Amino acid sequence: MADEDNEDKKIHEEGEEVEEKVEEIVEEREESPWKDALKRRWYRFSSNPLSLVGLAITIITIFLAIFGEYIVPYPSHGGLYHNYDAKFIQPFTNWKYPLGTDSMGRDVLTRTILGFRYSIRMAVVVLSLVVPSGVVVGLVAGYHKGTWIDTLLMRISDIFIAVPPLVLALSITAMLEPEPFYAMMAVSLMWWPWYARITYNNVSSISNEEFVRSAEIMGDSKIHIMFSEILPNCTGPILTKMTLDAGWVIIIGASLSFVGLGAQPPTPDLGTMVSGGSDYLPHHWQVSIFPAMAISFIILGFNLLGDGIQDAFEESGGGS
Amino acid sequence: MAENLIEVKNLKKYFDMEAGTVKAIDDITFTIKENEVFGLVGESGSGKSTTGKVLMGIHPPTEGEISFREHDISISSSGRAKAIKRDMNMVFQDPGGSLNPTKTVLDIVGLPLRIHDMVDGKKEMAKEVYQLLNTVDLDPERFMYRRPNDLGQGEKQAVAIARAIATDPSFVVLDEPTSALDVSIQAKIMNILIDLQDEYNMSYLFITHDLGLMRNIADRVAIMYLGRFFEVADSHVFFETPLHPYTKVLLGSFPTTTKEEEKLKPDLKARGEIPSAMDLPSGCRFHTRCPFKEEKCLETEPELVEVQEDHFVACHLVNGVDDVEYDVEEVEQEEKEFEYDIEGIEMKT
Numbered sequence: 001m002a003d004e005d006n007e008d009k010k011i012h013e014e015g016e017e018v019e020e021k022v023e024e025i026v027e028e029r030e031e032s033p034w035k036d037a038l039k040r041r042w043y044r045f046s047s048n049p050l051s052l053v054g055l056a057i058t059i060i061t062i063f064l065a066i067f068g069e070y071i072v073p074y075p076s077h078g079g080l081y082h083n084y085d086a087k088f089i090q091p092f093t094n095w096k097y098p099l100g101t102d103s104m105g106r107d108v109l110t111r112t113i114l115g116f117r118y119s120i121r122m123a124v125v126v127l128s129l130v131v132p133s134g135v136v137v138g139l140v141a142g143y144h145k146g147t148w149i150d151t152l153l154m155r156i157s158d159i160f161i162a163v164p165p166l167v168l169a170l171s172i173t174a175m176l177e178p179e180p181f182y183a184m185m186a187v188s189l190m191w192w193p194w195y196a197r198i199t200y201n202n203v204s205s206i207s208n209e210e211f212v213r214s215a216e217i218m219g220d221s222k223i224h225i226m227f228s229e230i231l232p233n234c235t236g237p238i239l240t241k242m243t244l245d246a247g248w249v250i251i252i253g254a255s256l257s258f259v260g261l262g263a264q265p266p267t268p269d270l271g272t273m274v275s276g277g278s279d280y281l282p283h284h285w286q287v288s289i290f291p292a293m294a295i296s297f298i299i300l301g302f303n304l305l306g307d308g309i310q311d312a313f314e315e316s317g318g319g320s
Numbered sequence: 321m322a323e324n325l326i327e328v329k330n331l332k333k334y335f336d337m338e339a340g341t342v343k344a345i346d347d348i349t350f351t352i353k354e355n356e357v358f359g360l361v362g363e364s365g366s367g368k369s370t371t372g373k374v375l376m377g378i379h380p381p382t383e384g385e386i387s388f389r390e391h392d393i394s395i396s397s398s399g400r401a402k403a404i405k406r407d408m409n410m411v412f413q414d415p416g417g418s419l420n421p422t423k424t425v426l427d428i429v430g431l432p433l434r435i436h437d438m439v440d441g442k443k444e445m446a447k448e449v450y451q452l453l454n455t456v457d458l459d460p461e462r463f464m465y466r467r468p469n470d471l472g473q474g475e476k477q478a479v480a481i482a483r484a485i486a487t488d489p490s491f492v493v494l495d496e497p498t499s500a501l502d503v504s505i506q507a508k509i510m511n512i513l514i515d516l517q518d519e520y521n522m523s524y525l526f527i528t529h530d531l532g533l534m535r536n537i538a539d540r541v542a543i544m545y546l547g548r549f550f551e552v553a554d555s556h557v558f559f560e561t562p563l564h565p566y567t568k569v570l571l572g573s574f575p576t577t578t579k580e581e582e583k584l585k586p587d588l589k590a591r592g593e594i595p596s597a598m599d600l601p602s603g604c605r606f607h608t609r610c611p612f613k614e615e616k617c618l619e620t621e622p623e624l625v626e627v628q629e630d631h632f633v634a635c636h637l638v639n640g641v642d643d644v645e646y647d648v649e650e651v652e653q654e655e656k657e658f659e660y661d662i663e664g665i666e667m668k669t
Contacts, residue, residue, distance in 0.1 A: 018450060022460075026443050210414065213378050217408075
């Protein structure tokens with residue numbers, strides 16, 4: 001009898017020991033569940049110096065977009081300010097205006113830095129509308145490949161994909177008002193199918209993996225299988241496309257502004273500035289060339305970053 | 321007598337392909353008892369993996385009935401009751417593909433527990449997983465937070481086994497669980513599987529093409545060829561007194577270590593390759609390779625008949641243990657003469 005009691009006690013103690021140990025491990029690791037994965041990805045990402053350059057450019061871009069107005073020398077130059085005495089100062093000749101001034105005597109450096117915000121805003125708004133909707137459509141269609149759900153969703157997205165975003169944005173903004181809001185909506189409307197398609201392709205191949213079969217036979221819910229089992233396996237391609245697309249969206253936004261259908265003067269939008277300055281080319285080149293270089297700078301950053309992300313996800317992405 | 325856990329009646333599974341219909345499973349009937357390891361052997365393309373997958377509901381059957389403790393489960397897994405899904409699980413052949421590369425071992429093994437609401441919160445799940453990893457001989461502290469890409473093949477398969485037994489199921493399909501592993505790790509995984517079967521009172525459907533493994537683990541063995549069972553018998557009967565020519569051929573291909581063993585082994589060779597399941601031979605589907613084929617074998621398909629208690633054979637030439645119409649020695653003699661002839665021809669040229 002005593003033996004049995006002892007044994008029970010022993011088992012009980014062992015159980016408590018295990019419990020404590022488990023708690024320790026869980027607490028220690030749950031704080032940083034993504035640490036290992038991130039470390040590995042970072043290692044692969046940082047092995048290419050160009051990716052690091054891209055990351056640096058993107059960080060600078062985002063920093064300027066958020067804090068630009070606090071660091072520019074002349075915040076008032078973003079609006080209707082004018083000082084005709086100081087107009088068309090050539091760049092690198094006056095330390096007060098290092099990049100020169102435009103036709104109204106406004107500092108080009110100030111306006112270019114302020115312009116980052118409008119470009120990034122366009123990218124952020126469009127991507128935050130387009131990525132979730134496209135990914136959900138692609139995920140649902142890809143997981144139900146071969147059924148009517150797949151056919152319906154993918155045919156609808158094909159209809160949208162057939163219209164070039166820039167053309168639709170042009171016609172909508174021309175029809176309604178030349179406002180950045182309409183431009184963003186028009187671009188988003190035509191852009192989500194690309195995410196549907198890239199997600200669909202990845203999901204339909206990952207859906208054939210045995211770990212998905214395994215989750216199904218164990219009785220996991222469809223929602224959980226799609227979002228928790230399959231989706232994390234396609235983050236690589238989606239993230240890569242997002243980064244590269246940020247550049248494209250900015251180009252489209254700038255193009256719309258350039259033709260006068262985006263942000264209106266005196267908004268310091270980079271596309272608007274390029275367009276306004278083009279009247280004074282080639283003599284007062286600083287007015288349009290510096291904003292144009294800023295656009296290139298931003299897009300270069302996103303493209304290099306996108307390549308780096310692709311490298312980082314290549315091996316483990318796609319369920320290989 | 322043990323209760324029947326799984327009953328399969330006239331099960332058929334056809335796949336419609338562009339080139340024609342593949343008859344992966346063509347009318348099989350069998351039962352798996354509680355606490356029994358039912359072994360299923362066959363060459364690749366014989367339909368043994370498909371059988372496991374149809375039982376698990378990965379593919380719905382084309383025809384026939386499957387029941388689990390008298391509940392009908394002749395449907396794909398999405399239509400099955402959750403309680404039944406909890407009571408059966410599967411270990412896949414390729415441990416790499418069956419584990420989600422983005423998840424940690426903790427999440428992988430804990431998934432079935434979470435699905436069936438058997439744990440409340442991550443810590444409780446971690447405790448269960450800790451114990452499960454211990455039962456499959458993995459050090460939980462080292463492995464709990466690793467991801468499949470950081471594991472060796474054997475470790476991955478151990479994780480897959482831990483996941484399969486997490487909900488304490490009564491039935492587990494093991495689809496060639498060791499064929500992707502090194503021989504040294506195979507033995508370890510086999511031992512884990514044998515121990516767990518005892519400990520958890522599970523039934524296994526053990527699918528393999530490795531007769532050596534089968535001998536170690538199976539209580540009853542069925543041999544499958546082009547979607548059909550040729551012989552079903554208790555393990556020792558199957559290995560000691562095989563009746564079907566195909567079984568004899570397979571046991572003949574079994575490597576032996578000593579001269580004595582070599583002598584015991586039926587010396588027959590099947591000719592050629594397994595035919596395509598899309599274009600089945602007429603009559604007995606083994607006749608293209610059978611050393612004993614007769615005219616009726618080309619015309620009618622033999623049924624699986626019970627030639628003695630719990631020993632089923634599908635062959636026209638076998639009507640009872642004492643009534644085997646073919647003579648192994650005679651054919652062996654013929655084969656030797658045939659080989660001799662060939663040697664003679666080679667000598668001349």
